Amino acid sequence: MRKPFAQLSIGNYQLSINFRFFAQMIHATNIHKFYDQLEVLKGVDLHIEKGEIVSIVGASGAGKTTLLQILGTLDKPKTENGTKLVVNGQDILSMNDKLLSKFRNENLGFIFQFHQLLPEFTALENICIPAYIGGRSPSETQTEAKRLLEYLGLSHRTSHKPGELSGGEQQRVAVARALINKPAVIFADEPSGNLDTHSAENLHKLFFKLRDEFGQTFVIVTHNEELAEMADRKLTMVDGLIAK
Numbered sequence: 001m002r003k004p005f006a007q008l009s010i011g012n013y014q015l016s017i018n019f020r021f022f023a024q025m026i027h028a029t030n031i032h033k034f035y036d037q038l039e040v041l042k043g044v045d046l047h048i049e050k051g052e053i054v055s056i057v058g059a060s061g062a063g064k065t066t067l068l069q070i071l072g073t074l075d076k077p078k079t080e081n082g083t084k085l086v087v088n089g090q091d092i093l094s095m096n097d098k099l100l101s102k103f104r105n106e107n108l109g110f111i112f113q114f115h116q117l118l119p120e121f122t123a124l125e126n127i128c129i130p131a132y133i134g135g136r137s138p139s140e141t142q143t144e145a146k147r148l149l150e151y152l153g154l155s156h157r158t159s160h161k162p163g164e165l166s167g168g169e170q171q172r173v174a175v176a177r178a179l180i181n182k183p184a185v186i187f188a189d190e191p192s193g194n195l196d197t198h199s200a201e202n203l204h205k206l207f208f209k210l211r212d213e214f215g216q217t218f219v220i221v222t223h224n225e226e227l228a229e230m231a232d233r234k235l236t237m238v239d240g241l242i243a244k
């Protein structure tokens with residue numbers, strides 16, 4: 001149970017003020033998703049607090065990526081009775097596409113197994129793009145991007161294009177790109193799938209460091225048992241639902 005944020009004493013009365021509600025980062029209720037006749041998500045309920053690191057595991061085809069895409073506002077659920085999705089205090093299902101894009105840019109970061117870097121841009125440029133979209137100044141952005149590249153051990157690859165980088169290096173560039181706007185929530189789908197053991201461990205440590213330093217929230221889909229166990233909470237998806 002989370003400790004009360006503040007306690008007030010008035011005479012003999014003591015009032016505990018619990019900011020649990022405000023600390024909630026993701027509030028998803030009755031999330032359904034169909035692909036044609038196939039029901040892939042069958043009414044998922046999921047609540048994640050600010051600063052939590054949650055891992056999601058489960059068999060191939062259980063619906064993990066589909067759920068992550070919906071929580072990350074990249075896909076829409078089928079709206080049924082009581083379907084609700086609130087992320088960082090915003091009612092996602094009532095937003096139009098333009099508002100959603102802005103919300104994503106300002107609040108969310110994504111790390112996928114297939115990193116989708118833009119091939120014609122350098123590592124540094126790829127990392128900076130989300131910040132430029134958000135209207136941040138180039139000099140401040142580039143300083144921050146170089147700091148991230150250094151942190152991820154890639155200072156010597158700043159001006160290389162994705163085609164000139166190894167798979168693991170590309171993955172780390174994608175991680176830096178996901179972090180450049182200091183998102184409140186980072187969604188990761190098999191983030192260490194392409195990495196050797198050492199790089200994977202470094203990446204996992206980075207997630208925890210960021211959470212401790214900046215209070216960022218992580219939702220990580222993974223088949224990596226070690227990473228799944230490191231999380232504050234490990235959820236298992238079975239056939240379109242989170243197993244109790």
Ligand SMILES: Nc1ncnc2c1ncn2[C@@H]1O[C@H](COP(=O)(O)OP(=O)(O)OP(=O)(O)O)[C@@H](O)[C@H]1O
Pocket residue numbers: 035040058059060061062063064065066067
């Ligand atoms: N665009 C799509 N069209 C039709 N069916 C889809 C689509 N995307 C996913 N599916 C189906 O939905 C189900 C859940 O897919 P999802 O990608 O969420 O699984 P997953 O748990 O992430 O699996 P994995 O561990 O293999 O990545 C699967 O049966 C899949 O074939």
Ligand SMILES: [Mg+2]
Pocket residue numbers: 064065066189
């Ligand atoms: Mg998947």
